[in-house]
Amino acid sequence: MxxxxxxxxxxxxxxxxxxxxxxxxxxxxxxxxxxxxxxxxxxxxxxxxxxxxxxxxxxxxxxxxxxxxxxxxxxxxxxxxxxxxxxxxxxxxxxxxxxxxxxxxxxxxxxxxxxxxxxxxxxxxxxxxxxxxxxxxxxxxxxxxxxxxxxxxxxxxxxxxxxxxxxxxxxxxxxxxxxxxxxxxxxxxxxxxxxxxxxxxxxxxxxxxxxxxxxxxxxxxxYPEKKPRKATPEKSTTMLIVRDQKDRILLEQRPTQGIWGGLWSFMEFDSTENALTYCQQLGKVGEHESWSEIIHVFSHYKLKITPLLVTLNSALSVKEDGKQWVTLEESLNLGLAAPVKRLIQNVQKLSEFLI
Ligand code: SF4
Known part of the structure; x- marks a missing residue:
């Protein structure tokens, strides 16, 4: 017509x-x-x-x-x-x-x-x-x-x-x-x-x-066409899951301002190499392995997290403010961001498997 x-x-x-x-x-x-x-x-x-x-x-x-x-x-x-x-x-x-x-x-x-x-x-x-x-x-x-x-x-x-x-x-x-x-x-x-x-x-x-x-x-x-959605920006980080022989992990408290403000989290690095270099200050570095990447979506960006598990053969105490060694059990009673909690649970499963 x-x-x-x-x-x-x-x-x-x-x-x-x-x-x-x-x-x-x-x-x-x-x-x-x-x-x-x-x-x-x-x-x-x-x-x-x-x-x-x-x-x-x-x-x-x-x-x-x-x-x-x-x-x-x-x-x-x-x-x-x-x-x-x-x-x-x-x-x-x-x-x-x-x-x-x-x-x-x-x-x-x-x-x-x-x-x-x-x-x-x-x-x-x-x-x-x-x-x-x-x-x-x-x-x-x-x-x-x-x-x-x-x-x-x-x-x-x-x-x-x-x-x-x-x-x-x-x-x-x-x-x-x-x-x-x-x-x-x-x-x-x-x-x-x-x-x-x-x-x-x-x-x-x-x-x-x-x-x-x-x-x-x-x-x-x-019609009318919808507002085009902007592609969500992506950021990448390496999360250092460092544990000692007593099955303690090192956590740090995030600043109150910003993402996950005030929650406890793993330390973050821009590469595996930098994370491993940091570990040398903590003690004698043993085995290490990277886990598969996980993606956490925030409202304004996507965070690609590469978890890096490092085992220390001997660990020194940390003197830096806001950081502490905690047992896996203790860590689960702290305020944790969702992906951090999931990673801790994975470490826990791994430890149970090894016992
Ligand atoms: S103006 Fe709107 S309601 Fe009218 S014929 Fe076109 S689409 Fe349909």
Whole structure:
């Protein structure tokens, strides 16, 4: 099935909006810049249903931008409790004070001026400008990005500057010169109610005749592409499991700051040679063997551990702070990182086998 050549994105969307769009949201009655701004900031990371009671409580307590500007920040934060992303509440308060001091309590309609205010990015500025002032300023929030990446089958993660630039161009190209407020509301509604993240209702969608993802007979949810996962960096270490004839092992306590802070661990070296050189300070080095590598995954990197088991024929006492010889049994009562505990248990099995 080909595209419909006489299709108009904005006409189709507005026609659908007249029948199915959301027209009873509390900030739509009446539409005023203060109310639109407040709702847009609240909606930045939060769903409509959650925002509604917060919006109503805010408006009751701070019926105007002047009332909000005058309020102590603590009152604003208190009313925001539960909405999350508290920087939004602090910026909201700062923004209200600037609108009062710089613009005599009236929000500017110009996008360039709006984006200069705290907490207002380009898309929020365009939403305020189009919904509250009827200007032809297209928005590009998460919902719109989803609709446009599917409608135009846009490859690439929308967070990439090149992809985002292309999406702004598409957004601008569809923006009509009339019914700007309705159009902005309509594209947000389409993304929120039909073209949803995981279960889009394409058969009911007014865009289906020309939506490239849908016409392409592919899984439309492959758009927008997800943020590429960075390959996890890897680090390597040699863990020295040195034991003496009395079956004691040498452990050191890690600094309180950093990975495994305060836990007891084996000493680490960057090579087997350096570990063996260190062992010569501890006594007469006997047999040694490297065990197969184990991998421990931290949230931000992978640690490849090569365990090196060294047996000392005679051991000297250690005088270095934070290091001690302990029996295998004692060691298991200390605070140990998971891979260290596993290695100690392996040494224990080995000792039992040798007895
Ligand atoms: S047809 Fe489907 S994928 Fe395309 S815009 Fe509509 S809901 Fe989204």
């Amino acid at each position: 080909g595209k419909n050549p006489s299709f108009s994105f904005s006409n189709a969307l507005l026609k659908w909006f007249d029948e199915h769009g959301r027209k009873n949201l509390p900030w739509q009655h009446p539409i005023a810049p203060y109310r639109v701004w407040l709702s847009e900031v609240m909606l930045q990371q939060t769903q409509v249903e959650t925002v509604i009671p917060y919006f109503e409580r805010f408006l009751k307590k701070f019926p105007s931008v002047k009332a909000l500007a005058k309020a102590p920040l603590d009152d604003v934060l208190h009313l925001w409790t539960g909405l999350g992303y508290y920087a939004r509440a602090r910026n909201l308060h700062k923004c209200a004070q600037l609108v009062v001091s710089e613009y005599k309590g009236k929000f500017p309609s110009d996008v360039e001026q709006l984006v200069e205010l705290p907490g207002i990015g380009k898309s929020t500025a365009c939403a305020i400008s189009s919904i509250a002032f009827g200007q032809a300023t297209a928005i590009l929030d998460g919902n719109v990005k989803r609709v446009l990446t599917r409608f135009h089958a846009v490859e690439g993660w929308p967070g990439k500057p090149k992809v985002e630039k292309m999406l702004w161009q598409y957004a601008d190209s569809h923006m009509p010169q009339e019914r700007c407020a309705d159009y902005t509301q309509a594209i947000m509604d389409l993304g929120a109610t039909l073209c949803t993240r995981s279960s889009p209702n394409c058969p009911a969608c007014p865009m289906q005749d020309n939506c490239e993802a849908y016409l392409g007979d592919e899984d439309v949810t492959k």
